[in-house]
Amino acid sequence: MKWYATIPLLCSLASAASWSSGIWQNQYYIGGEGGDPFTAVAEEGQVVSKLRVYKSTKDDIYLRGIKLFYTDNTEKVIGSELGDWDEHAFEAGEVVKSMSLWGDGKGKRTGRIKFTTDKGEFDFGKDTKGQQEYPIDVGSGILIGFGGRAGSDIDQLAAIFIKGLKQRYFDNIKYADFDIGSGFELETIKQSDVLYQGSQYTYTFTGTQTFTKSSTFTYSITNSLSIGTTFKAGVPEVAEISVSAEWTISGTVERGETETTTDTLTWSIAVNVTDEASQRRCTASYYKGNVDVSWTGDFVLIDNDGNEYRIPVSGSTKSVDASKVIASCEPLGQAGKRTVYETITGPAAATTGPPTTLLKRAAPTAIAAF
Numbered sequence: 001m002k003w004y005a006t007i008p009l010l011c012s013l014a015s016a017a018s019w020s021s022g023i024w025q026n027q028y029y030i031g032g033e034g035g036d037p038f039t040a041v042a043e044e045g046q047v048v049s050k051l052r053v054y055k056s057t058k059d060d061i062y063l064r065g066i067k068l069f070y071t072d073n074t075e076k077v078i079g080s081e082l083g084d085w086d087e088h089a090f091e092a093g094e095v096v097k098s099m100s101l102w103g104d105g106k107g108k109r110t111g112r113i114k115f116t117t118d119k120g121e122f123d124f125g126k127d128t129k130g131q132q133e134y135p136i137d138v139g140s141g142i143l144i145g146f147g148g149r150a151g152s153d154i155d156q157l158a159a160i161f162i163k164g165l166k167q168r169y170f171d172n173i174k175y176a177d178f179d180i181g182s183g184f185e186l187e188t189i190k191q192s193d194v195l196y197q198g199s200q201y202t203y204t205f206t207g208t209q210t211f212t213k214s215s216t217f218t219y220s221i222t223n224s225l226s227i228g229t230t231f232k233a234g235v236p237e238v239a240e241i242s243v244s245a246e247w248t249i250s251g252t253v254e255r256g257e258t259e260t261t262t263d264t265l266t267w268s269i270a271v272n273v274t275d276e277a278s279q280r281r282c283t284a285s286y287y288k289g290n291v292d293v294s295w296t297g298d299f300v301l302i303d304n305d306g307n308e309y310r311i312p313v314s315g316s317t318k319s320v321d322a323s324k325v326i327a328s329c330e331p332l333g334q335a336g337k338r339t340v341y342e343t344i345t346g347p348a349a350a351t352t353g354p355p356t357t358l359l360k361r362a363a364p365t366a367i368a369a370f
């Protein structure tokens, strides 16, 4: 029965490939010539989320092993998980600002690794007093793995970083087909019965409603590389149609991961009440929409020399939007049985001068106000 547990893992491995070396910052190998060569680089789009470093415990101290944890929850061990260890977990968005490596002082092993990030520091290995320090060019500061030589110890080590980048963004986003009429709920904002009391008058059925619309992208490679980047994409939004609601994909513009705007919806209809036959039931309503649509696209990285790298990604976009207000005034006799929120009473027959409008609120929540 364990077969079932392993099948999804095999599928995800089949589609993955490591970062191409074109996007690696130059490597600096520090240590000796023993052991076998290794390269332990994250899958494309993934980065190192944590590293654990082991060192020997006897007098002759050098690095024994490194365990790498990647953002896709895979792991890789180089050398041996033996001896003392210390580790550094990268927070989301944390980048390496500087790194240095040292040998073991005998030209045989890697002796010490030290780096500082925008959030902290990691320093582990031997006391390298009097030894040459080798500063490493960290490029973008985004660590994707290590290379070098290893057997039961770390013979030689180089950190592998993503090159310095001048731009990062999501592009070429293509939405999957979805039901454009789905995810809507009709909400009545206001309903008024406009009655005749003996004199002609006009009544303007009007109001406003605020609505907070938003779009949020989620995607398959959330890590230090993608945090804070933009999306050159359209988002699902409510189409401008008159009596119902449906989704359309808006034009492509550069957007943040989450965008929120508050709109004020308005409506206005004039009603001329001249007799009982012209009494009206006025209703203002709108469709509130909520949809989550999946997409495929590219995550684009442009290095400082202008070279472009595209990584296929998938994700989904959640949109919350509203239609415009649908307002109408129907003859009262034909109006359906709906909750009446408000009754407008026109001036009585005896009244002289301009007609006054009396409001009698029928909604239970408003009774306390009168």
Ligand SMILES: *[C@@H]1O[C@H](CO)[C@@H](O)[C@H](O)[C@H]1NC(C)=O
Residues within 6 Å of the ligand: 200, 202, 272, 273, 274
């Ligand atoms: C309302 O209807 C009456 C009767 O048809 C008309 O005389 C009056 O001009 C109308 N008023 C408005 C504001 O349309």
